[in-house]
Amino acid sequence: MVADKQRLLVVYGALKYRGIYRSHQDFDDLAQQAMGWYAEAYRDFPGSPEKDQSSFSHYAFQRIDWHLKDRFKRQKVRANHQCLYLDAGLNGENVSEWLIDSDCDAALIERAAAQQLWRRLWPYLTQKENSYLRCVIELGLSNKEIAERWQTTPQAVSYVKKRVIEKARAIYSAPPNIA
Incomplete structure (x- = not known):
């Protein structure tokens, strides 16, 4: 005791x-x-x-x-490394530059938009939530695949997804910061 x-x-x-x-x-x-x-x-x-x-x-x-x-x-180093990757865009290019490129297909444009959303959400998300977005955006995994990877239930992954969506809604529904 x-x-x-x-x-x-x-x-x-x-x-x-x-x-x-x-x-x-x-x-x-x-x-x-x-x-x-x-x-x-x-x-x-x-x-x-x-x-x-x-x-x-x-x-x-x-x-x-x-x-x-x-x-x-380690979390701080990982976060800084990931932010550098997100800021660099795909293949080391600037995201806004290759969004205008006519050779880009819809999947690349969708991925760039998702990465821009992620970049804006990054400071507000927990490590688990950022890990979820990485699995979805970079690796293209489904909730079931993420659950297998994390060795947890699909319901737990759905809960993390729900928290990400709630935070994204809160950020995008907030009035703009006018200074």
């Missing part, structure tokens, strides 16, 4: 330290992942976690914090 309470204190404390509260959209996923990192810390701790609970708690907290820091750093 004490060990469970200590585990929860360490895991939730590390999440809170990184500014991830229960209201955070990815809280449940990150908490679950942090539980796994806690288990790894328990396994890798040099010594006995039961005998030296204070040192182990500090060790586990630090391990979880480092994992979270690395995860957020």
Whole structure:
């Protein structure tokens, strides 16, 4: 009982330290992942976690914090890389230039429009929502294929799609920013 309470204190404390509260959209996923990192810390701790609970708690907290820091750093790098790709358009060309090209077929024009929409939505979407759009726009996957790829249910993918649509509607229905 004490060990469970200590585990929860360490895991939730590390999440809170990184500014991830229960209201955070990815809280449940990150908490679950942090539980796994806690288990790894328990396994890798040099010594006995039961005998030296204070040192182990500090060790586990630090391990979880480092994992979270690395995860957020990777997300930022990925987001910057993806934004560069989206800004470059297809094949390194400017999207607006090749939209005018008469040799473009309807599929390329549709994909360019989708990428422009994605570029505008990017800052407002979670990692999962951006991943969904990447699967749809870049890879052309269906919800069923995305569910198989993510190893989840089609209903979960539909929920992510619903959130993307809601955010897109909110952004496009908002009055223009006149400064």
